[in-house]
Amino acid sequence: MLHTPQVWGQREGGAVTFTAEQDRIHGAYTRATNRWGMVTLFVGFLLATSLPFILYVTTGIHPTIGQIVTAFVAVAAVYGAFYVLEPITYFPILGPAGMYQAFMIGNISNKLLPSAIVAQSTIKAVPGTRKAAYSSTAAICGAALVHVASMLILVGIFGTVIVSITPPAITEVARLYILPSILGGVLVQLIATLKQVRATVIAIAVALLIVLVVVPHSPKIVSSFATALAVFVTVGLTWAFRSRGGKPDETGDSALIN
Amino acid sequence: MIDDAAARHAIFAARNSDNIGSIANMPILWILAVAVFAVIIVQSVIYFVAVKRNAAGADMSQAEVNRSFRAGAVAAIGPSLAVVLVSIALLPLFGTPPVLVRVGLIGSAATEVASASIAAGTMGAQLGDASYTQDVFLVALFAMSLSGAGWMLGTLILTPVLTKGSDKLSRVNPALMAIVPSSALLAAFATLTVTEIPKSMVHIAALLASAAAMAVCLSIAKAFSVSWLREWALGIAIVAGLGCAYVAHSAGLGAA
Numbered sequence: 267m268l269h270t271p272q273v274w275g276q277r278e279g280g281a282v283t284f285t286a287e288q289d290r291i292h293g294a295y296t297r298a299t300n301r302w303g304m305v306t307l308f309v310g311f312l313l314a315t316s317l318p319f320i321l322y323v324t325t326g327i328h329p330t331i332g333q334i335v336t337a338f339v340a341v342a343a344v345y346g347a348f349y350v351l352e353p354i355t356y357f358p359i360l361g362p363a364g365m366y367q368a369f370m371i372g373n374i375s376n377k378l379l380p381s382a383i384v385a386q387s388t389i390k391a392v393p394g395t396r397k398a399a400y401s402s403t404a405a406i407c408g409a410a411l412v413h414v415a416s417m418l419i420l421v422g423i424f425g426t427v428i429v430s431i432t433p434p435a436i437t438e439v440a441r442l443y444i445l446p447s448i449l450g451g452v453l454v455q456l457i458a459t460l461k462q463v464r465a466t467v468i469a470i471a472v473a474l475l476i477v478l479v480v481v482p483h484s485p486k487i488v489s490s491f492a493t494a495l496a497v498f499v500t501v502g503l504t505w506a507f508r509s510r511g512g513k514p515d516e517t518g519d520s521a522l523i524n
Numbered sequence: 525m526i527d528d529a530a531a532r533h534a535i536f537a538a539r540n541s542d543n544i545g546s547i548a549n550m551p552i553l554w555i556l557a558v559a560v561f562a563v564i565i566v567q568s569v570i571y572f573v574a575v576k577r578n579a580a581g582a583d584m585s586q587a588e589v590n591r592s593f594r595a596g597a598v599a600a601i602g603p604s605l606a607v608v609l610v611s612i613a614l615l616p617l618f619g620t621p622p623v624l625v626r627v628g629l630i631g632s633a634a635t636e637v638a639s640a641s642i643a644a645g646t647m648g649a650q651l652g653d654a655s656y657t658q659d660v661f662l663v664a665l666f667a668m669s670l671s672g673a674g675w676m677l678g679t680l681i682l683t684p685v686l687t688k689g690s691d692k693l694s695r696v697n698p699a700l701m702a703i704v705p706s707s708a709l710l711a712a713f714a715t716l717t718v719t720e721i722p723k724s725m726v727h728i729a730a731l732l733a734s735a736a737a738m739a740v741c742l743s744i745a746k747a748f749s750v751s752w753l754r755e756w757a758l759g760i761a762i763v764a765g766l767g768c769a770y771v772a773h774s775a776g777l778g779a780a
Contacts, residue, residue: 407575417561
């Protein structure tokens, strides 16, 4: 929610004052975390983005540039706004140091922020103070360790074993029906988390209309951008029918997805 | 519905022609996945050393630094296992190294599946069925990776700007910005969900079982303040959806 307190120490807690020496030490901390945060995130960006290019170069699989660009444009039409909106929205909560951690690891709202808040309450640091910011950073380091260990051991090693010992019939069912099995739950969770009745009704009505009415009666190209079209129409209608005057809809950080 | 023999034939044909696993598990991709996790570890070590070394600057004791680290690690166990459960379910679609890189880094399982599904759609294909060829797999991987790069570039570019202008930022009206991401998100997931409905009765069964399991989990979590259930809810919903799909598929309701 928007009421999530700042945890990165921009505001110094009222009663607490720091000595010049402490400010100097804090300055060293800020410079170190900003510089190395940026460097490590950039390296992570290069490694992660190189994955499909490596496959393109080392295998005989060569989809056309046009196919790749079209697919990316379709995905960016849905998520492009988040490339900008998520960093802006999380910045007041995470601060510069936390930004480089959070956008490296992902799972911000379901893993990293809960960890930071649990840690702050454990040492009774007041959110918004310098101490809370340090506590948050240490907590995300701990969460990152668990994240890496769980992914490498349980997915990297055991995951392969689990898939390899699973009977083909079950693997086929998982492969064929994983998408509806995820989407049903995610949609319900999203609706429950956002608590935006108006936007939810509009989104579902628009989706039904576009997928079941517009797409079957349109040229094939339309189906490619069905999701982007639904997003565009829904955003427009939600904005047009927003509550004017009074309080804005209850929204906020929960809309963020990584 | 389509008869079972035809469905099975299509599945086996798909398995023979679209061998995703052979390219998705190449050794170089494993090296890349391990390198990605090494970068996360290096960053965490640098940050933790920075906190330990400069803790005095925030009136923080070394014991408090260690307790914060431990609390963060423990709090992350539940969510991490839930993410693991979802990631394992994605292995047949994308192979292990791509799943590790995509979900292990900035992506979340739901975002990656949605992106891949949209990307496959632009080629007239669907994830997991006979139309999911190696070409489609690579295009989907490009789309997921470039989209993830968008988030990281956004952060790399915006963080220094926001650091300088954070005071000005607080004056920006958050109401407008709040409408766009949440309604875009609802629209995207509503559309992706509705797209599953016409595929087959099994798809509908999986959708409904997953949605029902999620609703039950969230209700219990709310009624009895079981916060861990919120983190586990999606994993449970996926198991429910796939379990229901298995029964329905075995009963011959599927379309391949």
